[in-house]
Amino acid sequence: MTIRKALTSIVLTGLALGGIGCANYREYHFDGKIGKEGVEFYEAEGFQLNALNVTKPDGKKIMYADEYGEDLKLEAVTIKYGEGSFEKTYRQEKVLEKAQKQFDDYLQKIKETKAEEKKRKTAQKLEEKSKEIKKKLEEENKIIKQGLKDLD
Numbered sequence: 613m614t615i616r617k618a619l620t621s622i623v624l625t626g627l628a629l630g631g632i633g634c635a636n637y638r639e640y641h642f643d644g645k646i647g648k649e650g651v652e653f654y655e656a657e658g659f660q661l662n663a664l665n666v667t668k669p670d671g672k673k674i675m676y677a678d679e680y681g682e683d684l685k686l687e688a689v690t691i692k693y694g695e696g697s698f699e700k701t702y703r704q705e706k707v708l709e710k711a712q713k714q715f716d717d718y719l720q721k722i723k724e725t726k727a728e729e730k731k732r733k734t735a736q737k738l739e740e741k742s743k744e745i746k747k748k749l750e751e752e753n754k755i756i757k758q759g760l761k762d763l764d
Contacts, residue, residue: 637662637684642722653722655681664718671695676715684719686712 636655640662643652650667660681666674671694679687689711692699702708 639726640719640722642726644725646718646721646725651718651722653719657681664715666718673699674711674714676711676718684715686715 637653640653641655643654645651648669650665652665653663655662660679662678662681662684664676666676668674673692675690675692676686677688677690678684686708688701688703689707690699690701702711
Protein backbone atom coordinates (compact mmCIF):
# COMPACT_ATOMS: atom_id res chain seq x y z
CA MET A 613 0.00 0.00 0.00
CA THR A 614 1.37 3.38 -0.92
CA ILE A 615 1.73 6.16 1.62
CA ARG A 616 -0.97 8.16 -0.16
CA LYS A 617 -3.48 5.29 0.05
CA ALA A 618 -2.61 4.71 3.71
CA LEU A 619 -3.12 8.39 4.56
CA THR A 620 -6.38 8.51 2.63
CA SER A 621 -7.58 5.43 4.49
CA ILE A 622 -6.66 6.94 7.86
CA VAL A 623 -8.41 10.24 7.07
CA LEU A 624 -11.58 8.51 5.83
CA THR A 625 -11.66 6.24 8.88
CA GLY A 626 -11.28 9.27 11.14
CA LEU A 627 -14.10 11.08 9.40
CA ALA A 628 -16.35 8.04 9.67
CA LEU A 629 -15.60 7.54 13.36
CA GLY A 630 -15.93 11.25 14.07
CA GLY A 631 -19.52 11.19 12.88
CA ILE A 632 -20.55 8.37 15.22
CA GLY A 633 -22.81 9.56 18.02
CA CYS A 634 -23.44 12.95 16.45
CA ALA A 635 -26.91 13.67 15.22
CA ASN A 636 -28.07 16.60 13.14
CA TYR A 637 -31.52 18.00 13.78
CA ARG A 638 -31.43 21.08 11.55
CA GLU A 639 -35.12 20.67 10.75
CA TYR A 640 -35.83 21.80 14.33
CA HIS A 641 -33.42 24.78 14.49
CA PHE A 642 -35.69 27.64 15.43
CA ASP A 643 -35.67 30.93 17.30
CA GLY A 644 -38.98 32.72 17.30
CA LYS A 645 -42.53 32.80 18.54
CA ILE A 646 -45.06 30.02 18.54
CA GLY A 647 -48.30 31.53 19.71
CA LYS A 648 -47.40 33.75 22.66
CA GLU A 649 -44.36 31.71 23.66
CA GLY A 650 -40.75 32.35 22.81
CA VAL A 651 -39.26 29.12 21.47
CA GLU A 652 -35.65 28.30 20.64
CA PHE A 653 -34.20 24.95 19.59
CA TYR A 654 -30.48 24.56 19.05
CA GLU A 655 -27.69 22.01 19.02
CA ALA A 656 -24.60 22.77 21.07
CA GLU A 657 -22.38 20.47 19.03
CA GLY A 658 -19.25 20.86 21.13
CA PHE A 659 -21.24 19.58 24.08
CA GLN A 660 -23.46 17.09 22.19
CA LEU A 661 -26.54 18.83 23.55
CA ASN A 662 -29.92 19.41 21.97
CA ALA A 663 -31.78 22.11 23.87
CA LEU A 664 -35.25 23.54 23.60
CA ASN A 665 -35.87 26.76 25.53
CA VAL A 666 -39.45 27.93 25.99
CA THR A 667 -40.35 31.27 27.55
CA LYS A 668 -43.96 31.37 28.72
CA PRO A 669 -45.96 34.63 28.66
CA ASP A 670 -45.70 34.83 32.47
CA GLY A 671 -41.87 34.82 32.25
CA LYS A 672 -41.34 31.22 33.30
CA LYS A 673 -38.56 29.57 31.29
CA ILE A 674 -38.31 25.85 30.62
CA MET A 675 -35.19 24.26 29.15
CA TYR A 676 -35.64 20.75 27.80
CA ALA A 677 -32.27 19.01 27.44
CA ASP A 678 -31.22 15.99 25.39
CA GLU A 679 -27.82 15.95 27.03
CA TYR A 680 -26.33 13.23 24.85
CA GLY A 681 -27.49 14.97 21.67
CA GLU A 682 -28.21 11.82 19.78
CA ASP A 683 -31.83 10.75 20.10
CA LEU A 684 -34.06 13.69 21.14
CA LYS A 685 -34.81 11.87 24.40
CA LEU A 686 -34.67 14.10 27.45
CA GLU A 687 -32.25 13.57 30.28
CA ALA A 688 -33.17 16.78 32.14
CA VAL A 689 -35.62 19.64 32.28
CA THR A 690 -34.84 22.92 34.03
CA ILE A 691 -37.46 25.45 35.07
CA LYS A 692 -36.71 29.06 35.95
CA TYR A 693 -39.55 31.03 37.46
CA GLY A 694 -38.81 34.50 36.06
CA GLU A 695 -35.87 36.89 36.00
CA GLY A 696 -33.73 36.85 39.12
CA SER A 697 -35.59 33.90 40.60
CA PHE A 698 -34.42 30.40 41.33
CA GLU A 699 -34.29 27.52 38.93
CA LYS A 700 -34.72 23.81 39.46
CA THR A 701 -33.49 20.91 37.35
CA TYR A 702 -35.45 17.66 37.26
CA ARG A 703 -34.17 14.26 36.21
CA GLN A 704 -36.89 12.07 37.72
CA GLU A 705 -38.55 9.62 35.34
CA LYS A 706 -42.15 10.80 35.95
CA VAL A 707 -41.21 14.45 35.39
CA LEU A 708 -39.22 13.57 32.27
CA GLU A 709 -42.15 11.56 30.86
CA LYS A 710 -44.41 14.63 30.98
CA ALA A 711 -41.60 16.90 29.76
CA GLN A 712 -40.88 14.52 26.85
CA LYS A 713 -44.50 14.81 25.67
CA GLN A 714 -44.27 18.60 25.81
CA PHE A 715 -40.87 18.53 24.07
CA ASP A 716 -42.22 16.33 21.26
CA ASP A 717 -45.24 18.63 20.87
CA TYR A 718 -42.94 21.67 20.55
CA LEU A 719 -40.79 19.90 17.96
CA GLN A 720 -43.94 19.17 15.94
CA LYS A 721 -45.06 22.80 16.28
CA ILE A 722 -41.62 23.96 15.12
CA LYS A 723 -41.86 21.79 12.00
CA GLU A 724 -45.37 23.05 11.29
CA THR A 725 -44.39 26.68 11.87
CA LYS A 726 -41.36 26.38 9.61
CA ALA A 727 -43.47 24.68 6.90
CA GLU A 728 -46.08 27.47 7.12
CA GLU A 729 -43.34 30.11 6.92
CA LYS A 730 -41.85 28.40 3.88
CA LYS A 731 -45.27 28.31 2.18
CA ARG A 732 -45.85 31.97 3.02
CA LYS A 733 -42.48 32.98 1.58
CA THR A 734 -43.07 30.90 -1.55
CA ALA A 735 -46.51 32.47 -2.04
CA GLN A 736 -44.98 35.93 -1.54
CA LYS A 737 -42.28 35.23 -4.14
CA LEU A 738 -44.89 33.93 -6.59
CA GLU A 739 -47.00 37.04 -6.04
CA GLU A 740 -43.98 39.29 -6.67
CA LYS A 741 -43.06 37.34 -9.81
CA SER A 742 -46.67 37.51 -11.00
CA LYS A 743 -46.68 41.30 -10.59
CA GLU A 744 -43.37 41.54 -12.43
CA ILE A 745 -44.70 39.46 -15.36
CA LYS A 746 -47.95 41.46 -15.44
CA LYS A 747 -45.98 44.71 -15.59
CA LYS A 748 -43.82 43.40 -18.44
CA LEU A 749 -46.92 42.25 -20.34
CA GLU A 750 -48.53 45.68 -19.91
CA GLU A 751 -45.37 47.34 -21.22
CA GLU A 752 -45.27 44.94 -24.16
CA ASN A 753 -48.95 45.63 -24.92
CA LYS A 754 -48.27 49.39 -24.94
CA ILE A 755 -45.46 48.86 -27.45
CA ILE A 756 -47.68 46.67 -29.61
CA LYS A 757 -50.55 49.23 -29.52
CA GLN A 758 -48.12 52.00 -30.40
CA GLY A 759 -46.68 49.92 -33.24
CA LEU A 760 -50.14 49.16 -34.63
CA LYS A 761 -51.12 52.82 -34.33
CA ASP A 762 -47.92 53.92 -36.09
CA LEU A 763 -48.72 51.58 -38.99
CA ASP A 764 -52.05 53.30 -39.61
